[in-house]
Amino acid sequence: MxxxxxxxxxxxxxxxxxxxxxxxxxxxxxxxxxxxxxxxxxxxxxxxxxxxxxxxxxxxxxxxxxxxxxxxxxxxxxxxxxxxxxxxxxxxxxxxxxxxxxxxxSLQIEDYKRGFSFKKNGPLDMRMNQTCGITASDWINKSDTKKIIFVLKKFGEERFAKKIAHEIKDYKRKKKIKETLELVNIIKKSIPIKNIFKHPARRTFQAIRIYINQExxxxxxxxxxxxxxxxxxxxxxxxxxxxxxxxxxxxxxxxxxxxxxxxxxxxxxxxxxxxxxxxxxxxxxxxxxxxxxxxxxxxxxxxxxxxxxxxxxx
Ligand SMILES: C[S@@+](CC[C@H](N)C(=O)[O-])C[C@H]1O[C@@H](n2cnc3c(N)ncnc32)[C@H](O)[C@@H]1O
Structure with missing residues (x-):
């Protein structure tokens, strides 16, 4: 810490x-x-x-x-x-x-080891309680595309949920997603519009965090x-x-x-x-x-x- x-x-x-x-x-x-x-x-x-x-x-x-x-x-x-x-x-x-x-x-966001930040590389964890529950990485690797679309839409109101989930599926065929910046790069590939005011991974990270922690x-x-x-x-x-x-x-x-x-x-x-x-x-x-x-x-x-x-x- x-x-x-x-x-x-x-x-x-x-x-x-x-x-x-x-x-x-x-x-x-x-x-x-x-x-x-x-x-x-x-x-x-x-x-x-x-x-x-x-x-x-x-x-x-x-x-x-x-x-x-x-x-x-x-x-x-x-x-x-x-x-x-x-x-x-x-x-x-x-x-x-x-x-x-x-x-x-800030203690959680700024500690790259916690995996909440889409700006710093670290393990894709996102659990607020480090002692229990499933990490974001385990969840994303074991979930099917339909479930990922549902979570991104429901908890992130992400317009490009489908595109992101399909890109995740393609990536997982080759390799498991373990780090935050791996997921950020997948999202960047999936989103066509560049909004200079909002990070493209903001909604996806919010959605997964809310879901993982049952907020x-x-x-x-x-x-x-x-x-x-x-x-x-x-x-x-x-x-x-x-x-x-x-x-x-x-x-x-x-x-x-x-x-x-x-x-x-x-x-x-x-x-x-x-x-x-x-x-x-x-x-x-x-x-x-x-x-x-x-x-x-x-x-x-x-x-x-x-x-x-x-x-x-x-
Ligand atoms: C925005 S911060 C609070 C900051 C605090 N008011 C201060 O002045 O430092 C939110 C905190 O709530 C905790 N938290 C979020 N959801 C929780 C829950 N369901 N049960 C207990 N703590 C929770 C997080 O771990 C985090 O430390």
């Missing part, structure tokens, strides 16, 4: 303001990364506050373990296990705020669990980096904040009463990075921050 890699946290002020940190509150940072957001939360917390952190990347957890603050603890796991974690720490229904800062950290399923399941973990008035803030993620978050917040539409004067059925009761969230905000932040940290360009609050009644 390269100790010199820095990760500039995205929309930190907006995130801290959105969470409305309570002096002695309980918070969960589900995506610790290099701890940028966690450190800001700790600065705001009083001496009886508590911050629980999670990351599925062992390197991030090793960084977190160096924080010697009694109010802080970190575990190595997926955030889809957040409910188990909350149960074992006896904080179900007691948490003031939960934060998700999705995607990959969308992870978010989906963790979001639903936050409703059980938060206390009434507690807040959930999510920073996402692409439309596939943001769609899930928007849908989740809308679903739990929309009341059933009952026409005036119409008798309400049991089913409709139940529907009324599932309106659990109040949407607080949707924020974008400022122009100044984008200038300083281009990685923030595509980020969207959304916050919702668990309603106090019910």
């Amino acid at each position: 390269n100790q010199n890699i820095k990760h500039i946290p995205v929309m930190t002020k907006e995130l801290i303001d959105s969470l409305q940190i309570q002096d002695n509150g309980i918070y969960i940072d589900t995506t610790f990364g290099l701890g940028g957001h966690s450190i800001e939360i700790l600065k705001k917390l009083g001496k009886n506050g508590k911050l629980y952190a999670i990351d599925k990347d062992l390197n991030s957890v090793l960084i977190g373990k160096k924080i010697t603050d009694q109010r802080f603890c970190i575990i190595h796991d997926s955030f889809s296990k957040i409910l188990n974690y909350a149960k074992s720490n006896k904080i179900v229904g007691k948490v003031d705020g939960i934060l998700f800062d999705l995607g990959v950290s 969308l399923e992870e978010i989906q399941s963790a979001l639903e669990d936050t409703l059980k973990i938060l206390k009434p008035g507690g807040r959930i803030t999510v920073i996402s980096f692409h439309s596939l993620e943001d769609r899930i978050i928007k849908k989740f917040m809308t679903k739990h904040s929309t009341k059933a539409q009952i026409p005036c004067g119409m008798a309400i059925t049991e089913k409709e009463i139940k529907k009324l009761k599932i309106c659990k969230l109040k949407i607080i905000n949707r924020l974008f990075p400022t122009y100044e932040e984008i200038q300083k940290n281009p990685r923030s360009r595509s980020s969207i921050l959304r916050t919702a609050e668990l309603k106090k009644y019910e």
Whole structure:
């Protein structure tokens, strides 16, 4: 692990303001990364506050373990296990705020050995959790063309999915794909248009990364669990980096904040009463990075921050 890699946290002020940190509150940072957001939360917390952190990347957890603050603890796991974690720490229904800062950290992107970067050569790995799961190389070598097309279309919205998948098939007849730049060269051969603003391998790498790490399923399941973990008035803030993620978050917040539409004067059925009761969230905000932040940290360009609050009644 390269100790010199820095990760500039995205929309930190907006995130801290959105969470409305309570002096002695309980918070969960589900995506610790290099701890940028966690450190800001700790600065705001009083001496009886508590911050629980999670990351599925062992390197991030090793960084977190160096924080010697009694109010802080970190575990190595997926955030889809957040409910188990909350149960074992006896904080179900007691948490003031939960934060998700999705995607990959600079620690992961800039370490060529992790295989996330399409700019540096390295083993085609892409697993966020280095201790389990299948590598991108193993997946691509064993998958058929149909499956590869499906993944590139669904998780990368790649227009040239078919061409890329057929080029991959031809290449695999001669040799297994083991390195990042091998895959980049295959993609470059398959894509006719050159967009000087976007790397041709960007969408394919995003798609494989999302698929390998089951990123969308992870978010989906963790979001639903936050409703059980938060206390009434507690807040959930999510920073996402692409439309596939943001769609899930928007849908989740809308679903739990929309009341059933009952026409005036119409008798309400049991089913409709139940529907009324599932309106659990109040949407607080949707924020974008400022122009100044984008200038300083281009990685923030595509980020969207959304916050919702668990309603106090019910
Ligand atoms: C964008 S970085 C977070 C950066 C962090 N907020 C900071 O200030 O340094 C995302 C982190 O979330 C972790 N991550 C992504 N998906 C995860 C999941 N399903 N469970 C646990 N950690 C996850 C990644 O390993 C990565 O370290």
